Amino acid sequence: MTDFADAFNRGQEAAVRATQARAEVDEVFANAAKELFDVTDGKLELARQRFKIPVKRTLADLVAGSAMKALLDPIPAETEPWLAARNPKAIDAEWIKLAKFERPQEGYPCLLRYDNRDVRCHDQDSLAEAIAELLASAWAGEKLRELVARPLKPVTDDASES
Amino acid sequence: MTWTYAAPLILVWWNTSLSPPVPKRKASEADLAFVVKQVREIYEQTGFDILALGEVCSDDLAAIVEGMGAKHFSVHDATDRTSRRMFDTAVIYDTRKVEFRSNRSVADTYGRKTLKTGEVVTFRTVQTDDLFQLVVSHWPSRITVPEFDASRAELGTALRRSIESMQDEGAAPYTILLGDYNDEPFSRSLADHLLATRDRALARRDGRYFYNPFWKSIGESHDGPEDHESGICGTHFYPNGNSSRWFTYDQIIFSSEFLSGKAMSLNEQLCTILVPPTLRSKLLARREIFDHLPVLGTVELRSKT
Numbered sequence: 524m525t526d527f528a529d530a531f532n533r534g535q536e537a538a539v540r541a542t543q544a545r546a547e548v549d550e551v552f553a554n555a556a557k558e559l560f561d562v563t564d565g566k567l568e569l570a571r572q573r574f575k576i577p578v579k580r581t582l583a584d585l586v587a588g589s590a591m592k593a594l595l596d597p598i599p600a601e602t603e604p605w606l607a608a609r610n611p612k613a614i615d616a617e618w619i620k621l622a623k624f625e626r627p628q629e630g631y632p633c634l635l636r637y638d639n640r641d642v643r644c645h646d647q648d649s650l651a652e653a654i655a656e657l658l659a660s661a662w663a664g665e666k667l668r669e670l671v672a673r674p675l676k677p678v679t680d681d682a683s684e685s
Numbered sequence: 686m687t688w689t690y691a692a693p694l695i696l697v698w699w700n701t702s703l704s705p706p707v708p709k710r711k712a713s714e715a716d717l718a719f720v721v722k723q724v725r726e727i728y729e730q731t732g733f734d735i736l737a738l739g740e741v742c743s744d745d746l747a748a749i750v751e752g753m754g755a756k757h758f759s760v761h762d763a764t765d766r767t768s769r770r771m772f773d774t775a776v777i778y779d780t781r782k783v784e785f786r787s788n789r790s791v792a793d794t795y796g797r798k799t800l801k802t803g804e805v806v807t808f809r810t811v812q813t814d815d816l817f818q819l820v821v822s823h824w825p826s827r828i829t830v831p832e833f834d835a836s837r838a839e840l841g842t843a844l845r846r847s848i849e850s851m852q853d854e855g856a857a858p859y860t861i862l863l864g865d866y867n868d869e870p871f872s873r874s875l876a877d878h879l880l881a882t883r884d885r886a887l888a889r890r891d892g893r894y895f896y897n898p899f900w901k902s903i904g905e906s907h908d909g910p911e912d913h914e915s916g917i918c919g920t921h922f923y924p925n926g927n928s929s930r931w932f933t934y935d936q937i938i939f940s941s942e943f944l945s946g947k948a949m950s951l952n953e954q955l956c957t958i959l960v961p962p963t964l965r966s967k968l969l970a971r972r973e974i975f976d977h978l979p980v981l982g983t984v985e986l987r988s989k990t
Contacts, residue, residue, distance in 0.1 A: 632793070632839070641791040641850075643802075643843050645836075649794035 537629070544630020547647040552606075555654050559608075566610050566671050572618050573602040606635065606657075608666070613673035621663050638662040688947060688987040691813050694782065695731055697959070698935055699724075699979035700739035700823065700865040700921075704764075706771035711974050717745060719975075721752030723964055728753055731959070731981060734782040735808075739823040739865050739977075740773050742766055750777060757781050761788060763804040763821070772801050774821045774864070783808040786816065791847045795836060800825055802843045803862070805851070813986045815948045816857035820844070822864035824874075837868060841878030848940075858942035859949050861984070862895065865921075865935050865977060870900045881938045889944040896944060898956040899936040899980065906958070915965070920958050920978045922968040937982035948987055955983035 556569040578600070604625065607618040622637035632643045635653050638660065644650040657663050701720050703712045727733065741749070742764050750758055761776040778785065789805040803822040809815065822844070830836055848860055862881075868874045875881045875897065882888050883900035907916040919931030926932070935958075943951040959979040967973040 632843070639787070639789045641789060641847055643791075643793045645793065645795045645839070648796045649798075652797060653794055 541629045545626070548626060548630055548633060548650060551647060551650045551654065554651075555658075559658075563671055566612050567608055567667060568611050569606070569608050569621075570618075571604055571624055572607040574605050574607075574618075574620060575600040576603050606654075608670055610670040610673050612675050613670070614676050615673055616676075619666060619670065621666060622657055686989055688950075689990045691986045691988045692782075693952065693955075694735070694810065694949070694984040694986055695733045695955070696735045696737070696819075696861065696863065696937060696982040696984070697727060697731060697733045697979050698737045698739070698821075698863040698865075698937060698982075699727075700935060700977035701745070702740050702974045702976055703745045704742040704766070704773055705740045706773050706823075708771075716974055717748055719963075719967075720745070721749055723961060724749050725753055726961060727959060727979060728755070733981075734779045735819065736777040737819065737821045737863055738775050738777065739821075741775055742773070746775050746777070753777075755779075759785065761785060761806055763788065763790065763806075772804075774801075774804055774823050776804075776806055776819065776821060778808065782811055784811055789851075791820075791843065793836070793839060793843050800830070800836065800840060802840055802847065803864070805847070807856070810949075810986055813948060813988050815859065815986070817859035817861065817949060818848075818851065818856060820848070820860060820862045820864075822862065822866060824864070824866045824868065826867050832868075832872075837872070837874045838878045841874035845879050858892070858940060860895075860940040861943075861982065862938040863936065863980070863982065867934050869933050870897050870903060870936060875936075875938075879938075881936075885944060888941050892941040895938045895940055896951070897936060897938045898951070898953050898982075899933055899938070902958050902980075903933045906960075915960065915962070917958060917960055917965065917978065920980060922976055924971055935977055935980045937980055939982075939984075943984060948989075950985045950987060952983040952985050955981060957981050 552571060559567045559569050603623065605620045606622045606624045608621055609616050609618045622635045624633065624635060626633040632645045633650060635642045635657060637657060642653045644653050703717060703720055704710055724736065743762055746760050746762055750760055757780050758777050759780050763772060763774050765772040786807040786809055791802040791805060793800045793802050801823065803820040806819045808817055808819060824840055852858065866875060870876065879895060880893055881895040881897040883897060885896055888894040888896035903919065905916060905918050917931065919933040920935035921932040922930055923932065924930055937956060939951050943949055959981050964975060964978065967975040968978065
């Protein structure tokens with residue numbers, strides 16, 4: 524006979540482990556974000572952001588009328604999570620994508636996908652290593668360098684007084 | 686519309702034993718010369734279009750390609766001995782038959798330990814203009830990651846998820862997995878987690894499955910003891926094995942689409958273990974470094990008529 528009580532207890536234990544794992548993941552990102560913010564005097568912000576999934580055009584889109592129909596009756600755009608960065612002090616303070624990021628409900632393994640690499644991290648230490656490796660790569664290095672070099676917003680009197 | 690046979694696509698995988706992922710190399714110049722000669726002989730006998738290699742470094746690859754004396758071969762060198770990871774796989778391919786399109790490295794990390802799940806290389810067939818993915822793997826030895834360690838199963842799951850993810854993003858349905866998995870066809874990592882089945886009809890019917898023709902290669906190659914001069918019982922020989930000294934760790938596995946009789950079709954008669962006599966002798970000799978035989982896989986390329 525199915526033991527529902529046992530199943531419930533196992534589910535509760537799994538929930539505790541998942542909550543702990545997700546907190547670990549959050550901690551790694553928080554540490555990485557703080558270190559980057561500090562080392563760049565606040566010119567780099569790192570965070571997980573959701574971006575719209577690019578819609579692939581199909582033959583149906585080219586058929587007369589369907590483009591107009593899509594405008595009148597739009598389907599909500601799907602989004603996907605990315606590790607992203609921006610320069611909050613720059614005139615152009617838009618987020619840019621660094622690596623696609625996937626994290627299951629259980630917390631691990633989470634996936635970083637960038638350049639021509641897929642890195643699947645099975646614990647907190649390996650996630651920290653993988654983010655460090657991403658930041659140390661030429662792929663991310665060039666993007667971050669460009670962000671830091673962006674023209675800064677003019678400092679207003681209000682801001683200087685506060 | 687019918688499919689007409691155009692040409693074969695012949696693949697070989699061999700773990701050469703030259704440059705394993707450990708700091709100190711044991712191979713001598715004579716060992717490298719033997720591998721160069723052996724590859725040339727295998728090429729002459731099989732006419733392979735793609736040769737995937739394990740336990741090689743960039744210098745080994747340069748010597749092998751030079752030794753082949755064939756200008757129409759190029760190398761995708763995925764080896765890396767500069768970091769603690771020590772990746773050791775590469776692909777040599779005939780540019781007249783296939784065109785390199787892209788590559789992707791898939792790794793699983795645990796603490797400071799990184800396991801290379803596979804190197805994905807996307808090719809286009811020159812003659813029939815079809816895309817396919819080749820996934821080359823050299824999974825960790827059972828000394829590094831024991832047989833029943835959970836991370837072995839994770840490698841199978843990770844590989845399957847990576848391929849599913851590529852398919853979701855529009856990759857071609859043709860995927861060939863090959864390498865030294867340090868696991869048998871019946872190991873849980875491959876059979877249950879990757880879903881590489883021995884059941885051809887199941888793999889044909891359900892696209893989630895891969896078909897592994899090397900299930901047939903887990904036993905003795907010959908019926909009687911009189912064939913002891915040429916017989917084998919797997920692809921890897923380890924003289925101190927407990928239940929067997931032979932293991933079928935080297936395999937070529939095909940996605941379901943290769944069984945659908947369309948543009949690329951598995952030719953199972955030409956999927957087998959290659960047994961060059963000199964290499965077999967070296968496998969059985971304890972003083973030699975060589976412990977793996979090459980494996981052959983063949984696909985028929987077809988065009989629409």
